Amino acid sequence: MRQTHVGAWPRLEPALLAVTAAALAAGGGAWLAGDAALAHLLWGLGTLCAVPPAVGWVLLSLHHGRTGVDLIAVLALGGTLAVHEYLAGVLIALMLATGRTLEGAAQRRASHDLRALLEHAPRSARRRTAAGVATVPLGEVAVGDLLVVGPGETVPVDGRVEGATATLDESVLSGESLSVERAAGETVRSGVVNAGGAFELRATAAEQDSTYASIVRLAGQAGAESAPVVRLADRYAVWFLPLTLAVAALAWLLSGSAVRAVAVLVVATPCPLLLAAPVAIVSGISRASRLGVVMRDGGALENLGRARTLLLDKTGTLTRGRPQVLDVVGAPGWQPADVLRLAASLDQYSPHVLAGAIVDTAHDRKLVLPMPSHVTEEPGQGATGSVDGRRVCVGRLTAPGDRPSWARAVDNRALLDGAAVAWLTVDGCPVGAVLLRDPLRRDAPRTLRELRAAGIERLLMLTGDRAEPAHEVGAVLGLDDVRAGLDPAGKVAVVRAEREHAVTVMVGDGVNDAPALAAADVGVAMGARGSTASSEAADIVLTTDRVDRLADAVVIAVRARRIAVQSALGGMVLSLAAMAAAAFGLLPPAAGALLQEAIDVAVILNALRALRVDQSARPALTPAAEALIHRFAAEHDDLQDVIEAVHGAADRLSDGPGPQSLAAVEEAHRLLTERLLPHEYAEEHHLYPALAPVLGGPEATATMSRAHTEIERLSRRIATHLRLAHAEGGLAPGQLDDLRSCLYGLHTVLRLHFTQEEENYFSLAQ
Template sequence: MLDSGISSRSALPAEPERRGLRDLQQAARPVLVALPALGLALGAYAFFFGAKSWAGPIWAIATLPVLVMLLIEIVASLRRGDVGLDIVAALSMTGALVFGEYLAAIVVALMYAGGQYLESYAERRANREMTALLSRVPRKAMRYRDGQLEEVGLNAVAPGDRLLIRRGDIVPVDGTVDAGIAILDQSALTGESIPVQQRAGDAVMSGATNVGDAFDLLATYRADQSTYAGIVRLVEAAQRSKAPMARLADRFAMVFLVVTIVLSGGAWFLTGDPIRGLAVLVVATPCPLILAVPVAIVSGISRAAKTGILVKGGKALEIMARVCALVIDKTGTLTHGEARVTHVQSLSSLSADELLRIAASLDQASKHIIARALVQEAQQRDLPLALPTDVVETPGEGLTGRVDGMSVIVGGRTFVATRTPGAKEALARSKHPSGAVTVAVAVDGRIAGILVLADELRSGTAHLLRDLRAEGVERIVLATGDRPDVAQAVTAGLPLDAIHSELTPENKIAVVKAEKPHGPVMMVGDGVNDAPALAAADLGVAMGAKGAAASAEAADVVLLVDRLDRLLLGIRIARRSRGIALQSVLVGIGLSFVGMITAAFGYLTPVEGALIQEGIDVAVILNALRALGGGVRANPS
């Protein structure tokens, strides 16, 4: 009956026509509310102040604009093959005019137009967070060219261009900090309120707002390939989508329409009183069945977006509410996805911090991922790094050079042992966890120590998995490409039902399919190799903050913030939204049927029925909007 605003049939040729009609409806809604309100007031004035004969015509004339617009909507819907409860509203207004119930006609017109306006307001409020993402899309960029700054459109920005990001600017493309320190507000993307600080060489995500001093950005992607552009595409898809529950409401609409006409016609036929039949029609106008579901689903999607969970549509939200099995990747999902220093073992008189400082100082000359991890750890500990000299790098093995006048060797065990007398025996006695990476350090010809790096499990993972079970996820399975010993060591103590290791992308698809007999399957991953499994699952969830673009495109849900606890929050939001939608439908339809039966037995006049039904509609819309609010929390991870 009402256009929910989340219906998706964008592939149909009539889509431009539908958009034009929706725009016309949006512009006309305030007027369509004002006209019957004014007509009702003028007619009431005439009725009570000596001009009763004018009251009926005034009410009838004020009803006609609403009825005409409604008939236009019905014709457009029928041309698309949609049969909705708008027909009930048209029948009730037409019947009231035909049988001279002009007051009932104007009340129905006012209530119907008011109900549409209220639903429109509810959806605008529910879409507020989604719309905020779209409204922040940058249009221009300040680019360095020939020693000058020029303002260019985003389409002109290419990888390798150097851009100036001023205070208050929204980062237009993905890139890295080229000069300066970037202080970025990523709250619109991730829901995190605390700004992040990025140094030279650090990656910057498009869509973040610069809240610090100006800095230079080296573009790594074009605007249409950047993170924010992808998010905008996902948001637009989510706004066009239609939930299975909304489609179910469409099917119920036909049943409700038939029941309404049968009750109305039966009351008229058995009593010979057309007013009773009219009263039944009026009570059924409009229907909370299709008011409640779209508002609750859109509210849930908006609530999720506000917390850094991008749900691509109503279907995804509805499936998330019913998930029974979880297949989860390890690297970058259960773990952080990058090597971090977990232990510094000194084998000499050097302290742990001094050993790390010396090794990181030499590693400044290398682009290797392990070298970057050591430098980052030293910077986080505020260790003063020295400038290395005489550096010679053996790619993939290690470096030699001088730091503060000392001869330093940093690299793998074999690389250091072959260049340092007595190092082989000392290194053989050291121990490290399975799956960890070790970096040996020698200073002035003697073994100095070992740095242990590992991809650590995210904090609070065990507690999170137990909470997921409490939310109804019956099966939790690990699917990883790592060796069995690494997978077992990292996940020791976690409440997992099965661990599958050394998997290819095809193997991960097989694991997902094997879990489907247990119920709807959610797959969570972050890498390119996870994309096929994400697409094969009933619900794919991508760790989008640092994950691959392929996984974000294949997924139904993208976690924009690099926190796994958002998975639990998303499930709770989805289940609450679905529960509120069902609650609103059951209560609203139940009250509508009670009102229709009451009207059929002659206990309600058409005017009374219209007022009662409007009260029901307002109640279910306000109840559906509860999906926007609190009542949902996630444990910190």
């Protein structure tokens, strides 16, 4: 990718294009008016105007160690002036200016601005001394100083927590949305945000040696390593340039006519090379932008089309980046809906990220939330207040060593699922828990399959999260490798290692990802919700919050690059044929220039094919099908409490065949009959027929229809158990094993079925 002229003379190419076009048009008008002398004068002036900038471009290329095909254009311009073929000269000048203007539009690269990183960086610190607390410039902080970090402030330097536990938002560095707690003596890195109350920090590093300063340096160094892609014309110039000069010299020597040599240079003017690649690349960029994929330059698209390795951040890229309620658990005698209602009621006043997820889930489930009173919140502990006349607390359990068996089961579940837990305490007694986790994006599995189909051979996930949840995500998505517990420097190291083997793409959304994005051959930022720093360090920005647009962009890039190569090579073959004709005197310079224009038109028309939608691409949904997807996706969210009720009824059977167990099963069956089975019936008879044409026919939904049959079968079996229980006056011990198996089996089938529909069907919609 040529960059020698970009930024040096930013307005030269458009000005030259305007001058040469005006000279050609004015000369044509004079020729038609019968004034041949004026026509030649105007064409000659147009040709002459192109010589200085063309020579300048060649000299710049030579200065950068490249001998580009622009040298042929300079020789052709000089030759036409020498033999008075002014019409041919102005045509060459116009082609050269057009190619340069298109190339500048396609390849002008935006700088990797790190302004967001710098704006987030702290510039001062509050240092505690014998005289009190004083604000000092960050550069004056020394190792061993005792600093005070207030609520919402950014930790200024690396250090250790002193005294009270610190609650921190480390998403800037790790990318993880959940806050973490650091006890006294634990290390804290600069750049993280205090999400709790004020705490004291003992500095262990000065400003220049702290974590956040190193992130800024890494991003700058990595960006400097991203070498531009040499454009197609320069690659082929290695043999095309000497071949052209040899043919022109041979034609002159054998015929004794300098005009033949000029004619060879005219038809050899590499406008198919100058035009084909930029037009195809610009067309690909334009096509991608319609899907919400913004590419900074043609080099990004060309590299994306050659990429074979893709590295993805986890949080906000493969996952939604926002915690979501995974499950609600009630103590014996408490229903999950009551637990969620009380927790959400109190959390209405809390700004915590987990509180927002709990409240949103309660609203989705149409729960009526009373307003709490006397609400207080202790950072790192949770919120306390009055709801319905009862003292309610949501947050941590204050006595972790004195937990009932159901609470220990919640802890085990949280460990297995990599979930956070918000405990609900009523009048001093724990009565339930809400488990939250950052879920996978619905479109992530489909996207990764499409990326492999588009030519990506290796998929890796890089994350600052713990190994257990990271490897679970990797297993679900079928990734080739997972690297967990990485800081920004670790991500950059992995990117550099992968670049040694293949063209590498890095996808991320946080400030912590900016250095890795800049280090990759192609950096892709999730710009809809991602940080400004990641967007500015990236080559490609996804402006919609859909990672599947990346798969579309890869397909577009591969196709645009293939069309660019086809157009360039096709134009060269035609130019070689024209060179042979000119060498034998069959093409005078003016006719050769017109033929070259015809070749250019053919090349451009072929390159514009990159604007068209690839027929093999995913077909578009009809408005009716998209509306149905939105309807049933909303119903999925609304039915989560039904799935929980099925699992809860199975758990309750472990207590024996008592009245409470029977009541739990009856309630689960009522929810199945009144809400879930009508939903499945509507999907089968409305959604699936609407999607069948998009997915390739009715067979595409056959597997999902089979799941509907299994859900109905298990529901009927549960109903049969209930009829038997009513006939016998209660559940019999012999029913427990089969009924429990039916309920657990139905819960598993529903979870899998919902996930498959969300990944394969619902992800198709906007």
